[in-house]
Amino acid sequence: MDxxxxxxxxxKQLVDREGEPLGRVDGIVMAYSADAPPRITCFELGAQTLARRLPRPFQGALAWLGHRLSPRGSSPYxxxxxxIIQLGRTIKIDIDGTRSAARETERWVRDHIVARIPGS
Amino acid sequence: MSTRNINVELLLDKEVKDSEGRNAGRIEEIRARREGEEIVVEAYHLGPAALLERLAAPVMRLSLLRALGFHRHAHGWRVRWEQLDLSDPEKPVLRCPRDELVKLAR
Amino acid sequence: MKKLLEITLGIVTSIGGFLEVGSLATSAQAGAAFGYQLLWAIVLGTVCLIFLVEMSGRLAAVSKQPLAGAMRERFGYPFFLIPLVAMSLLGVLVLASELGGLSLALQLVTGISFPWWAPLGAFAAWLLLWKGTFSVIEKGASLFGLITLVFVVAVFRLHPDWTRAAAGALPSMPRHEPMRYWFIAVSIMGASIAPYLLYFYSAGAVEDKWNETDVPVNRVTATLGMLFGGALSIAVLVVAALVFVPRGIRIERFDQIAPMLTPIMSRWGFFLFAAALGIACFGAMLEIALSVAYLVAQGFGWKWTEDARPRDVARFSLVYTATLIGGALIGIVGVDPLAITLMSMALTSALLPIAIVPFLILMNDPHFVGKHGNGWISNTVVCAIVALAFVLAVVSIPLELMGS
Structure with missing residues (x-):
């Protein structure tokens, strides 16, 4: 398949094996060596990866913001x-999203902000 | 030879020089093949034609733009994986002169 | 029956997105200043909006992707940030003007002028989003929104000269005050072609689980819904022309619009106007806050839906909460509501290409819409109207700023 x-x-949208959203493919990692075809190894998610994709003047500010806001500091997930289970409209990954670090920010926002507001 | 990790999204829009130091266009698309659990890179596509193919292919097919001959001015090249040296991902270099590249078919 | 219910999505999008403070204020001002002459701007805006709304529903039905997600996927994250930031800031600004409209309505009903109406209104909207589901909001807004039909009733009571009104549907050069004429025309088009409405509608179509079989229904829904909204705007303009022009009233302040229905329905007219204004603005607030949340959550691939408890869609809920707070803050600072409304509508016109051009490219891309791509008519009509609105905006906004 090409x-x-x-x-x-x-x-693209990433979903876990239940079809629940994990995030989007913010970056793609390729293993490169001079004498063999390069291989795509991982997808990256996270503020740090997103910040690096912007024009330079914005990178510093966004990396700082991502670092401050992200509960796991700076390293991308x-x-x-x-x-990959399925490549289509979304990319389905064979993991359990409820415990995945991809949802760490979502859990943090839920536990520290939203769950503290009545009626949530 | 050691293996290193390169972030593909940062290769986008990088200007590629050929073996003689001339511009060969920007990296706009990466063509790969899925082999079992692996995704293997086959070629890099350079130049405005590759960009248009990625972003605005349907618009370029509009009869009005075709009639104006707009699509003929956009050029692009296909670079096989072994033709591109990414030892410095900030400065990708071709291992050959740009005349040896294959033109992207339209 | 299911199909009938789907049409409510069109109507509710239309009430919340079309007849809101922007359309009310711009149409009323146009009628008071230029009689029927600016009807063409509403007609053009409505035609363009019918095409755009139909397109956003078709995209969602065929690709199962709402507009914001499709934009990031196709154009990449760095480009996507431009419409994301522009539309979010614009959303907060428009939200502030809706709050201005809601505050005026509450002030008219209670007789109390109160700077805290804005945060109170924002809180009420937040509470409904926090506790309600999409279908409650959808059905509630379309049911209560029917009160805005009072403007149509008023038109028939006034017996307008239909042939003269029809002449206004064709664009013509201004006979006096050209700067004001073009600025109001731009504001009307911005008020009609509100991009947030597209994010709302396409997300709604995904929430209602549309598929390819819904494409024909979507066409009917979009057309009927937006015609409904357009007819209401036209009614407001006609009433304003017949009520304000003979009395020589020029609209300089927001509250001058309030007695619009009083000559026709006396005391009832006063309260019906307040109710229609309040409900239309409130509906628009819900829609704008949700649209910003849809835009951000879909763009970053978070879980989003208005049907889950807030804790299950934490970041999505946080975004609409923040949007409402932002709008309320501008409301507390107390900027002139009419000025902020007109300016945010004109700014919408100026920013239209950022939102619409990538959207048009998507709608021609078989990767997303398969064989349901746009025809040349919709491409041409949308391009032409958006280009016109953009050019008029770029010319008239600086002139208006220098003038005031």
């Missing part, structure tokens, strides 16, 4: 492409 990496993978 894949256009930028058009078909980058910025990686999902291995070998766990």
């Amino acid at each position: 894949i256009d990496v930028i058009r078909d993978l980058l910025d 990686r999902l291995e492409v070998s766990r």
Whole structure:
């Protein structure tokens, strides 16, 4: 199966094995060596990855913001492409999203902000 | 030879020089094939034609733009994986002169 | 029956998105200043909106992707940030003007001028979003929104000269005050073609689980819904022309619009106007706050739905909460509501290409819409109207700013 990496993978919606959203493909990691075809190994998610994609003047500010806001600090979260179950409108990954670090920010916002507001 | 990790999204829009130091266009798309659990890169597509193909292919097919001959001015090249040296991902270099590249078919 | 219910999505989108403070204020001002002459701007805006809303529903039905997600996927994250930031800021600004309208309505009913109406109104909207579901909001807004039909009733009571009104549907050069004429025309188009409405409608179509079989229904829904909204705006303009022009009233302040229905329905007219204004603005607030949340959550791939408890869609709920707070803050600072309304509508016109051009490209892309791509008519009509609104906005906004 032919894949256009930028058009078909980058910025696509990622879902876990239940079909629940994990985020979008913010970055793609490729293993490169000079004498073998490069391989796409992981998808990256996170503010740090997103910040690096912007024009330079914005990068510093956004990286700082991401660092301050992200509960796990700066390191991006990686999902291995070998766990892809389905490549289509969304990319389905064979993991349990409820415990995945991809949802850490969502859980943080839920526990520290939303759950403290009555009626949530 | 050691393996290193490169972020593909940062290669986008990077200007590629050929073996003689001439501009060969920007990286706009990466063509790969899925082999079992692996995704193997086959080629890089350079130039405005590759950009248009990625962003605005349907618009370029509009009869009005075709009649104006707009699509003929956009050029693009296909670079096989072994033709591109990414030892410095900030400065991708071709291992050959740009004349050896294959033109992207439209 | 299911199909009938789907049409409510069109009507509710239309009430919340079309007849809101922007359309009310711009149509009333146009009628008072230029009689029927600016009807064409509403007609053009409505035609363009019918096409755009139909397109956003079709995109959602065929690709199961709402507009914001499709935009990021196709154009990449760096580009996506431009419409994201522009539309979010614009959303907060428009929300502030809706709050201005709601505050005026509450002030008219209670007789109390109160700077805290804005945060109170924002809180009420937040409470409904926090506790309600999409279908409650959808059905509630379309049911209560029917009160805005009072403007149509008023038109028939006034027996307008229909041939003269029809002449206004064709664009013509201004006979006096050209700067004001074009600025109001731009504001009317911005008020009609509100981009947030597209995010709302396409997300609604995904929430209601549309698929390819809904494409024909979507066409009917979009057309009927937006015609309904357009007819209401036209009614407001006609009433304003017949009520304000003979009395020589020029609209300089927001509350001058209030007695619009009083000559026709006396005391009842006064309260019906307040009710229609309040409900239309409140509906628009819900819609704008949700649209910003849809835009952000879909763009970043978070879980989003208005049907889950807030704790299950934490970041999505946080975004609409923040949007409402932002709008309320502008409301507390107390900027002139009429000025902020007109300016945010004109700004919408100026920012239209950012939202619409990528959308048009998507609608021609078989990757997203398969064989349900746009025809040349919809491409041409939308391009032409958006280009016209943009050019008029770019010319008239600086002139208006210098003039005031």
